Amino acid sequence: MLYYALIFLVIAIIAGILGFGGIAGASAGIAQVLFFxxxxxxxxxxxxxxxRRT
Structure with missing residues (x-):
């Protein structure tokens, strides 16, 4: 699951650099939800x- 959070974070960063604001925001939101x-x-x-140990 952490893998998917990192993938969506990378997508958000790349989309932000290329200027796709909506896609970057959505990907960053998904990455944040998965991370938490x-x-x-x-x-x-x-x-x-x-x-369980005690």
Whole structure:
């Protein structure tokens, strides 16, 4: 999932450089959502790991 966030970030950067504002904004938004979703899943995984260990 982090891979997809990075892909959309690269698409947003390239589209921003080329001047496609709408595409860049949409890609950056998708990358941001995927990144925060990845962080939430990481935190849940860490908490589950600590609970399972004790």
């Amino acid at each position: 979703l990845f962080l939430v899943l990481l935190v849940i995984s860490l908490i589950a790991g600590f609970i």
